[in-house]
Amino acid sequence: KTLMIPVYVGLGSNMGNREGNLRTACKHIRATQGIQPVSCSLFYETAPVGGPRQPMFLNAVLGINTLLSPHQLLERFQHIEALMGRIRTVKWGPRTIDIDILLYGDEIIDDDRLTIPHPLMHTRLFVLEPLVEIAPNAVHPRLQKTMYQLYQELQTSLSVI
Numbered sequence: 001k002t003l004m005i006p007v008y009v010g011l012g013s014n015m016g017n018r019e020g021n022l023r024t025a026c027k028h029i030r031a032t033q034g035i036q037p038v039s040c041s042l043f044y045e046t047a048p049v050g051g052p053r054q055p056m057f058l059n060a061v062l063g064i065n066t067l068l069s070p071h072q073l074l075e076r077f078q079h080i081e082a083l084m085g086r087i088r089t090v091k092w093g094p095r096t097i098d099i100d101i102l103l104y105g106d107e108i109i110d111d112d113r114l115t116i117p118h119p120l121m122h123t124r125l126f127v128l129e130p131l132v133e134i135a136p137n138a139v140h141p142r143l144q145k146t147m148y149q150l151y152q153e154l155q156t157s158l159s160v161i
């Protein structure tokens with residue numbers, strides 16, 4: 001591919017040196033051939049959603065341009081998670097680093113290894129808050145809404161609970 005695709009990557013950590021983990025993950029991602037860093041959100045302290053009682057997370061979203069395919073990105077991100085000592089013990093449990101592909105251009109991918117856009121991203125303030133900071137006008141290709149719209153709708157839905 002010669003065309004650079006804009007991709008948004010969710011980062012999360014709730015074990016060890018959380019800020020150091022996010023910075024290390026960004027460093028490894030930036031060092032990847034075929035990845036050009038574009039933007040990085042602030043780091044947000046967020047309450048764990050789903051899974052067992054666990055420590056607070058630190059979350060961020062990284063914006064990149066890439067020549068790599070979605071599956072190449074997935075391989076690379078899983079390699080970085082392994083490098084950083086990600087031990088998949090308890091599903092949804094605490095982890096040193098979590099690297100999720102949130103959006104890959106306007107592509108919709110749904111196979112046994114990869115679902116893009118991330119199927120839960122519109123339900124997660126810990127994803128939408130940093131995303132709105134760096135890409136409020138990015139459009140969700142399935143929901144046909146901007147990140148800002150999704151953020152507002154999620155906040156409204158949570159406020160009425």
Ligand SMILES: Nc1nc2nc(S)n(CCO)c2c(=O)[nH]1
Nearest residue numbers: 012046047048049057092098126
């Ligand atoms: N606040 C918060 N809660 C979470 N629950 C899971 S699972 N994760 C891992 C991301 O899928 C998170 C997270 O990154 N942040």
